[in-house]
Amino acid sequence: MRIALDAMGGDHGPAPNVGGARLALATNPDLTIVFVGDQAQLDPLLAAGGLPGGRVEVFHAPHAVEMKEKPAEALRRKPDASIFRCWELLAEGRVDGLVSAGNTGAVVAGGLKTRRFLPCVHRPGIATVMPTAKGRCVIMDVGANVFPKPRHMLEYGAMGSAFARHMLNVARPTLGLMNVGEEEGKGHELVQKTYDLFRASSLNDRFVGNIEGRDIHRGAVDVVVTDGFTGNVVLKLCEGVSEFVLGLVGQEVVAGLPNDRAAAAQALKALVAKYHYSAFGGAPLLGVEGVCIICHGSSKDAAIANALGVAALDVRVNLNEKIVAELEGLPANGEE
Amino acid sequence: MRIALDAMGGDHGPAPNVGGARLALATNPDLTIVFVGDQAQLDPLLAAGGLPGGRVEVFHAPHAVEMKEKPAEALRRKPDASIFRCWELLAEGRVDGLVSAGNTGAVVAGGLKTRRFLPCVHRPGIATVMPTAKGRCVIMDVGANVFPKPRHMLEYGAMGSAFARHMLNVARPTLGLMNVGEEEGKGHELVQKTYDLFRASSLNDRFVGNIEGRDIHRGAVDVVVTDGFTGNVVLKLCEGVSEFVLGLVGQEVVAGLPNDRAAAAQALKALVAKYHYSAFGGAPLLGVEGVCIICHGSSKDAAIANALGVAALDVRVNLNEKIVAELEGLPANGEE
Numbered sequence: 001m002r003i004a005l006d007a008m009g010g011d012h013g014p015a016p017n018v019g020g021a022r023l024a025l026a027t028n029p030d031l032t033i034v035f036v037g038d039q040a041q042l043d044p045l046l047a048a049g050g051l052p053g054g055r056v057e058v059f060h061a062p063h064a065v066e067m068k069e070k071p072a073e074a075l076r077r078k079p080d081a082s083i084f085r086c087w088e089l090l091a092e093g094r095v096d097g098l099v100s101a102g103n104t105g106a107v108v109a110g111g112l113k114t115r116r117f118l119p120c121v122h123r124p125g126i127a128t129v130m131p132t133a134k135g136r137c138v139i140m141d142v143g144a145n146v147f148p149k150p151r152h153m154l155e156y157g158a159m160g161s162a163f164a165r166h167m168l169n170v171a172r173p174t175l176g177l178m179n180v181g182e183e184e185g186k187g188h189e190l191v192q193k194t195y196d197l198f199r200a201s202s203l204n205d206r207f208v209g210n211i212e213g214r215d216i217h218r219g220a221v222d223v224v225v226t227d228g229f230t231g232n233v234v235l236k237l238c239e240g241v242s243e244f245v246l247g248l249v250g251q252e253v254v255a256g257l258p259n260d261r262a263a264a265a266q267a268l269k270a271l272v273a274k275y276h277y278s279a280f281g282g283a284p285l286l287g288v289e290g291v292c293i294i295c296h297g298s299s300k301d302a303a304i305a306n307a308l309g310v311a312a313l314d315v316r317v318n319l320n321e322k323i324v325a326e327l328e329g330l331p332a333n334g335e336e
Numbered sequence: 337m338r339i340a341l342d343a344m345g346g347d348h349g350p351a352p353n354v355g356g357a358r359l360a361l362a363t364n365p366d367l368t369i370v371f372v373g374d375q376a377q378l379d380p381l382l383a384a385g386g387l388p389g390g391r392v393e394v395f396h397a398p399h400a401v402e403m404k405e406k407p408a409e410a411l412r413r414k415p416d417a418s419i420f421r422c423w424e425l426l427a428e429g430r431v432d433g434l435v436s437a438g439n440t441g442a443v444v445a446g447g448l449k450t451r452r453f454l455p456c457v458h459r460p461g462i463a464t465v466m467p468t469a470k471g472r473c474v475i476m477d478v479g480a481n482v483f484p485k486p487r488h489m490l491e492y493g494a495m496g497s498a499f500a501r502h503m504l505n506v507a508r509p510t511l512g513l514m515n516v517g518e519e520e521g522k523g524h525e526l527v528q529k530t531y532d533l534f535r536a537s538s539l540n541d542r543f544v545g546n547i548e549g550r551d552i553h554r555g556a557v558d559v560v561v562t563d564g565f566t567g568n569v570v571l572k573l574c575e576g577v578s579e580f581v582l583g584l585v586g587q588e589v590v591a592g593l594p595n596d597r598a599a600a601a602q603a604l605k606a607l608v609a610k611y612h613y614s615a616f617g618g619a620p621l622l623g624v625e626g627v628c629i630i631c632h633g634s635s636k637d638a639a640i641a642n643a644l645g646v647a648a649l650d651v652r653v654n655l656n657e658k659i660v661a662e663l664e665g666l667p668a669n670g671e672e
Contacts, residue, residue, distance in 0.1 A: 068519060070519070070521070105517075131580075132580070133580055133583065143516055146516060146523055146524045147524040147525070178569060180479055180482060180564070180565055180568040180569065181441075183404060183406070185406070187482055187565060188482045188483040188565055189483070191565075212568075212569075212572045213568070213569040213570065213571065213572030213573030213574075213575070213576055214572040214573065214575045214576035214579070215572075215576065216573065216576055217573075217576040217577055217579065217580035218576060218579075218580070228516070229516055229523060229524055229527075229566065230565065230566055230569055232516040232548075232549070233514060233516065233548075233549040233566055233569070233570065234549065234569065234573055235549065236548045236549030236550040237549030237550065237552065237553075237570055237573055237574070237577075238549075238573070238577050239549070239550045240549055240550035240551065240552055240553040240554060241553055241573075241574050241577040241578060241581070242577060242581050243550070243553065243554075244467075244468070244469055244553035244554070245577070245578050245581045245582060245611075246581060246585075247469065248607055248611065249582075249585050249589070249604070249607065252603060252606070252607045252610075253585070253589075253590075253600055253603040253604050253607060254589075254600075256599075256603060257593070257596040257599060257600055257603075258595075258596060258599070259594075259595040259596050260593040260594060260595050260596040260600070263592075263593060263594070264589055264590075264593055264596070264600060267588060267589040267592060267593075268585070268589050270588070271584055271585065271588045271589060274588075275581075275584065
């Protein structure tokens with residue numbers, strides 16, 4: 001399969017994209033990567049990077065959307081920027097998917113402009129995978145849609161389920177709705193109406209009801225449904241809390257050990273790496289035709305490689321077909 | 337001063353309330369505690385607890401609101417429940433404040449029914465204090481108001497500032513608005529309008545703008561303003577992530593140490609205790625007349641003691657007067 005890589009995306013420019021591609025090509029023999037970016041910058045990196053020649057192409061796109069640029073403006077002013085070129089290649093059928101560590105808003109905006117939604121999808125959303133005490137869970141949406149309608153949330157539940165089932169091999173995924181308390185009737189109108197939609201839908205058998213913030217990492221459910229505002233705060237807060245707590249452990253536990261300081265520091269470092277977002281692949285934009293994996297802006301080689309691996313798996317399992325099948329089971333009451 | 341303690345509140349019944357009161361009385365010589373609860377349960381605990389007789393009273397209130405009970409129903413069906421009695425004592429001027437580890441919704445509902453809002457306050461909110469890499473920060477609201485208006489959020493900024501200044505001794509508190517990105521214009525309508533209100537208000541000089549989830553624990557600001565839905569998720573998520581990460585450290589770092597395992601386990605335990613929510617006092621409901629401190633349902637002695645200490649400090653510094661002064665500086669454009 002062929003994946004377009006937004007080679008200009010991310011805080012660190014093309015280098016980690018090239019490094020990540022090398023890693024991903026080594027572990028995915030069916031993968032070809034189309035680097036979309038500035039040929040002048042890419043050629044020397046590719047020449048030095050030792051990538052297998054026959055499985056790498058470059059599509060010249062000299063412009064890039066800046067990380068702080070407003071997506072709608074970028075679409076108007078730089079329609080030829082690398083991320084938008086990736087979407088065009090996808091729309092033209094020249095690649096099966098794309099990976100970008102660039103401006104998330106621009107990635108989403110490009111998809112919404114260029115691609116159709118999958119049948120039965122009213123709004124795409126971004127899913128992300130998090131480690132929990134019991135394994136992994138999928139959270140959706142983490143930022144594509146900051147003010148969704150209940151129907152969108154219901155569809156996130158279906159899409160997240162398909163993701164958990166076919167990408168994470170959870171045979172019977174359970175679903176929870178992010179809320180401020182477990183009891184029915186909690187929260188604002190959006191979650192109350194969403195709760196009712198889940199209960200009245202074919203997803204009811206896997207819907208455990210409302211969950212609270214502390215339940216995510218306890219592994220209470222396999223799929224957490226939330227609006228893109230809350231989900232985005234959750235995603236970034238987890239990063240901040242982990243960083244803070246692990247920093248304290250370094251200072252207040254490891255640094256004071258009389259004999260095992262080096263061993264403990266090493267184990268702590270391994271722990272940080274094992275649970276770092278880069279080890280959990282990128283975040284798929286689900287609900288549009290084609291495959292799109294969004295990476296953290298600060299991604300380095302390992303994170304890019306993981307995201308490319310996720311994109312390849314997504315194509316291999318034909319996730320979109322599975323998503324459509326899941327959505328077809330929902331009550332056809334349109335957008336609410 | 338006199339503080340009413342909802343002796344029936346919390347997951348563990350009256351025992352931690354009595355234990356916490358003993359600790360708080362020892363460190364707050366100006367404090368008298370009015371236990372509001374079932375006299376038959378309290379008398380033996382108080383007799384065994386060694387509390388200073390002259391500084392303890394019991395107000396008999398045999399009924400309690402259950403943790404899972406709906407607040408509005410509880411108000412109708414059990415108007416004489418311990419938490420509502422606490423509010424009545426406050427309304428009658430027989431105590432200066434109250435502390436409860438009971439059903440948070442019922443605590444808030446009792447306050448809204450029994451007490452007036454402070455001048456200039458349109459909606460009360462719950463503040464909480466969190467540790468950060470640079471010290472502490474105040475987050476408001478963490479659950480009183482799950483769908484606030486921009487004006488309420490502006491007032492949370494003013495109330496949170498007064499709290500940081502007078503309770504945490506931050507001379508010039510900085511303020512941030514919880515959002516999905518730092519740039520102006522990010523997020524949904526509520527945060528966009530709130531952003532504009534802050535910029536147009538007397539709080540502008542301390543308003544750093546939008547912050548993201550990862551900024552809280554980095555100590556980016558002293559006061560984080562957010563809606564009660566997001567704030568509640570943030571509060572509980574922090575608990576879940578800390579628990580998860582510290583559990584991993586125990587398993588993957590401490591357990592494997594050849595020589596210092598016991599010392600490391602001890603240091604980890606101390607770290608958990610130092611940053612546990614119980615060490616950060618209860619969460620004040622700000623914006624109503626009187627002082628109300630809400631505790632985590634699972635509070636034990638130390639958490640109750642801390643909350644009583646916060647209530648006492650709140651009365652001592654006359655926080656409500658400071659809040660009103662802060663609010664008087666806001667543009668008087670009423671509720672938006």
